[in-house]
Amino acid sequence: MMPKPRKTNALKNKSSKNKAIKFALVSALLSSGLAAAQTTLTVAAFPSLDSSIKAIIPAWNKLHPDVTIKLQAQEFADHHNAMTTALATGQGLPDVMALEISYVGKFAEGKGLENLDKAPFNAGALKKLITPFTIAQATSSDGRFVAMPTDIGPGTFFYRKDVLDKAGVNPASMDKSWEDYIAAGKIIKAKTGASLISNAVSVFNIVARTNLKDGEGIYFDNKNNLLVDSNNPRFVRAMTLAKDVRKSGLDSKIGEWSNEWFDAFKKGTVATQFSGAWLQGALQSYMAPDTKGLWRVQNLPEGGYAPWGGSFYAIPTTSKNKAMAWEFIKFMTTQDISQITAFEDNGAFPALLTAQDNKAFNDPVPFLGGQKARLLWRDAARKTKPVSVNKYDSVADSIIQTELSKVLEQNKDIKVALADARKQILRRAR
Known part of the structure; x- marks a missing residue:
């Protein structure tokens, strides 16, 4: 067995120099904020909306590598029951809450969701991008806009x-x-x-x-x-x-x-x-x-x-990451890539008007025997009148x-x- 070689002074000096360089790099990263701890954004959803989120997470990660999406998914009724309880107690609320249309009116009348029309969200400028009839669905009787539409159900x-x-x-x-x-x-x-x-x-x-x-x-x-x-x-x-x-x-x-x-x-x-x-x-x-x-x-x-149905994203007033929660909601609702990814993944019909003009709408739907059903749905969506919620x-x-x-x-x-x-x-x- 060969004896283990001893370090020379030159090797020792080189090792010490490398350690010093690594320490300096880490210090620089920390001071610049680049090595800051990951932000975790909690998103609560239900099927098949959870599938849409999973499908788009890789694209989100490219834009926000320092923000981890923690998806909490439950069955439809369980999710909405959990959110009802959480809003009533103020405990266990996520940063972003998904809601189905039949629950939006009920949740809108409480005070547990942010008014997205107000600063720093200023959603008013984005409403023109969305299928018109969904805006009324997410507006409370006193005029608060509490949830951003992501998909609709013609x-x-x-x-x-x-x-x-x-x-x-x-x-x-x-x-x-x-x-x-x-x-x-x-x-x-x-x-x-x-x-x-x-x-x-x-x-x-x-x-x-x-x-x-x-x-x-x-x-x-x-x-x-x-x-x-x-x-x-x-x-x-x-x-x-x-x-x-x-x-x-x-x-x-x-x-x-x-x-x-x-x-x-x-x-x-x-x-x-x-x-x-x-x-x-x-x-x-x-x-x-x-x-x-x-x-x-x-x-x-x-x-x-x-x-007939539709999904929305809301921000509870208790959210600790409201700015990033709003970035996530905008990413899911006002970006063609997110809307079309969800559409192709599970048939979630986009609420975003520009996404409805995507070439994917001309594609035949294999599950429907090659029927070009998306064109029929788009026409129906644009002829559906706004529906008030209560x-x-x-x-x-x-x-x-x-x-x-x-x-x-x-x-x-x-x-x-x-x-x-x-x-x-x-x-x-x-």
């Missing part, structure tokens, strides 16, 4: 082409009127055994949201007047059509987002579904990926247009859904159900 008529072909039904014939839609459903049921739709409630939900007038929300107008009334033709017709579907035995009585709902899509036992454009991404990624090529889309019956929307929806179930399951008179719903909503809203 209301869409999804159908299984293979099922309709088997029944000999032309999808265009289902689009003329809601009565024609139901008539076609009877043929589909008789010839294939497939239900027209998973649940008659879905028919009510889309009709009640279709072709709203300027200044109207689903349940309240922009002056906080309740629209639910036994003489309101929109609600009367929506309940009547839903009842016709149920009475004719055309729905499967399956709850949305249940395992049975997924199975129905996989097996083709449900012929149609009304939803936002985002359903395509959900079907493709995890709900029924093996049905690729079997689905098609078209506009809503009677030339209707309706918003802090009592979720209360009104819960009450309406309960009364609707009595109409469908207990044959309660529709006008009585709407009158009862109105009384309950007014009592809860006082």
Whole structure:
């Protein structure tokens, strides 16, 4: 075994010199702030918005190598329940909070979210970049803009082409009127055994949201007047059509987002579904990926247009990193690369107008049998009217859904159900 060589004075001096150089470099980096500790930005989201964030993180890291995104993802209901509790207690809030449209009105009326119109955010200048109808959705009754839209859900008529072909039904014939839609459903049921739709409630939900007038929300107008009334033709017709579907035995009585709902899509036992454009991404990624090529889309019956879902980003007032939280939100909502990445990743339809002009919109959608569906969705998005939101929307929806179930399951008179719903909503809203 060779003896270990001893260091010469020259080697010792060289080693000491290297250490001195390294120390000087580290000191310089620290003093310049380049070696400062990483900033961690906490972002709370839900599927499939979490997938959009994951897909764009590499691009974010190139721009902000000193900012780490800590993504906290929970299932849809769990996420919003957690955020509700966190806002109520002021504990456990993230720097950036994702919200689905049905929760924005409720959260907007509290004081736990930053008003993005005010300095240092100054979101007013960015509103012109976004699909117009989403701005009203994120604005509270007292005029505070509390969340930035990132994706939208143009209301869409999804159908299984293979099922309709088997029944000999032309999808265009289902689009003329809601009565024609139901008539076609009877043929589909008789010839294939497939239900027209998973649940008659879905028919009510889309009709009640279709072709709203300027200044109207689903349940309240922009002056906080309740629209639910036994003489309101929109609600009367929506309940009547839903009842016709149920009475004719055309729905499967399956709850949305249940395992049975997924199975129905996989097996083709449900012929149609009304939803936002985002359903395509959900079907493709995890709900029924093996049905690729079997689905098609078209506009809503009677030339209707309706918003169906949509996602937003908000900043809690407790955030310790508000400036960087705003940078992240702008990156996700006002940059074409982020919006198109999300669109291609999971079908999240961009709220950003310039992203809607991207060449990707001309591409065929393989999951939809090569249909150029994105052009249809873009046209629908631009024809959808702004919809006002109200802090009592979720209360009104819960009450309406309960009364609707009595109409469908207990044959309660529709006008009585709407009158009862109105009384309950007014009592809860006082």
